[in-house]
Every structure is written in structure tokens, then in C-alpha cells.
Amino acid sequence: EAQVTQNPRYLITVTGKKLTVTCSQNMNHEYMSWYRQDPGLGLRQIYYSMNVEVTDKGDVPEGYKVSRKEKRNFPLILESPSPNQTSLYFCASGRDGSYNEQFFGPGTRLTVL
Amino acid sequence: AQSVTQLGSHVSVSEGALVLLRCNYSSSVPPYLFWYVQYPNQGLQLLLKYTTGATLVKGINGFEAEFKKSETSFHLTKPSAHMSDAAEYFCAVLRSGNTGKLIFGQGTTLQVKP
Numbered sequence: 729e730a731q732v733t734q735n736p737r738y739l740i741t742v743t744g745k746k747l748t749v750t751c752s753q754n755m756n757h758e759y760m761s762w763y764r765q766d767p768g769l770g771l772r773q774i775y776y777s778m779n780v781e782v783t784d785k786g787d788v789p790e791g792y793k794v795s796r797k798e799k800r801n802f803p804l805i806l807e808s809p810s811p812n813q814t815s816l817y818f819c820a821s822g823r824d825g826s827y828n829e830q831f832f833g834p835g836t837r838l839t840v841l
Numbered sequence: 842a843q844s845v846t847q848l849g850s851h852v853s854v855s856e857g858a859l860v861l862l863r864c865n866y867s868s869s870v871p872p873y874l875f876w877y878v879q880y881p882n883q884g885l886q887l888l889l890k891y892t893t894g895a896t897l898v899k900g901i902n903g904f905e906a907e908f909k910k911s912e913t914s915f916h917l918t919k920p921s922a923h924m925s926d927a928a929e930y931f932c933a934v935l936r937s938g939n940t941g942k943l944i945f946g947q948g949t950t951l952q953v954k955p
Binding site: 770784818 | 887948
């Protein structure tokens with residue numbers, strides 16, 4: 729089954745404790761990205777990757793890091809989480825960065841205390 | 842700059858009634874437009890998209906949307922609402938420049954009453 733998986737689905741952590749949210753896709757997509765969803769703001773892009781070893785900032789990259797060492801994986805790293813990073817995070821992948829459909833993972837709900 | 846505005850954060854309809862979710866966009870270039878649906882505790886699923894060609898686009902689950910350039914609108918409709926349509930709906934425009942970035946509206950929660 730074609731899918732985007734994220735882990736963990738739910739996470740409660742404390743300020744300053746480094747964490748990683750994993751994202752993996754099995755569709756051989758070149759394009760991957762991370763969004764955060766906040767009430768009343770819709771989804772905002774954090775980072776994106778056009779291919780392996782190629783990443784770039786989205787609209788709200790502060791406080792986040794990403795890496796793309798393999799085509800299928802695109803982890804999101806929070807080196808020192810803060811309460812304002814409490815949000816619902818979605819990973820997405822697409823064949824490329826064009827108008828082709830992007831597939832979204834199930835989401836990771838992060839709470840930073 | 843490109844942007845999307847969804848009119849109405851909450852829409853409530855009766856089962857069997859017409860569903861109309863409004864989306865207006867701003868774009869200086871021909872837009873690629875999308876509607877996504879988010880069911881509770883799930884990721885976003887593509888309902889339909891407009892790229893070029895026919896301005897009336899049909900999607901899954903009986904939804905359709907019409908691209909109206911003169912009105913800069915891309916409203917989503919369904920003739921007869923079903924209880925299973927209750928979800929949050931997002932309109933999005935693909936940012937120009939081939940970055941793959943989707944610019945989303947704020948979302949509209951659709952409630953379907955029996």
C-alpha cells in the first residue's frame with residue numbers, strides 16, 4: 729500500500745529535550761516536506777526537500793532541522809523544543825515539486841511543556 | 842504573493858442538503874488549486890485539483906469545484922451531503938517556482954446534521 733508513515737503519532741515532551749519525528753514514504757517520491765498545522769492558521773510549510781541531500785526552508789523553519797540522506801526518509805529534528813512548537817505536524821511526499829498530488833502522513837501531535 | 846482565503850471556519854448543513862465551501866485565492870500567475878479533506882485523526886487526502894483545461898473539476902466522493910478566474914474563486918460543492926462528509930476541508934494553491942509548497946487556507950469544518 730502506498731503510504732507516508734510518521735512516528736511517533738503522539739508525543740509529550742519538555743522544553744529543551746531534543747526529539748526527532750520520523751517520516752518515511754514507499755512511493756519512490758523525490759519530493760518531501762514538513763508542515764505544521766495550528767488552529768486558524770491552516771498548514772504552514774517548515775522545510776522541504778526536492779531530492780536526496782537537497783533541502784530548503786519553508787515559511788516557518790526556525791527551531792527545526794531536517795535531513796535527507798535517503799530518498800524514502802525525511803526526519804524532522806527539534807534540537808531544543810519550546811512550548812510554541814506545540815502543534816500537529818504533517819509530512820508529505822510527491823513525485824516532484826510540481827502540481828502532482830502530494831500524499832500526507834497521518835500526523836504527529838506534539839506537546840512541549 | 843499568493844494566498845488563499847476560505848470564507849467561514851464552520852459550515853453546518855443537513856444531510857441531503859447542498860454543500861458549498863468557499864475558497865478565494867490570490868495569485869499573479871495561473872494558479873494550480875487543490876482541495877484536501879482531513880477526517881478526524883487522519884492526514885490530508887486530495888479531493889480534487891485544478892491545473893489547466895476544464896474549469897469544472899470533479900473529484901472523489903461526489904465533490905466538484907469550479908475555477909472562476911474572473912472571481913478568483915475555487916468553491917467546493919456537493920449536491921447532497923452525507924454524514925460521512927463531516928470533516929475539515931482545506932483549499933490550497935501551489936506556490937509558483939516549483940518548490941512544491943502548498944499555501945493553505947485556514948480550513949473549514951463541515952458539520953452534517955441528521
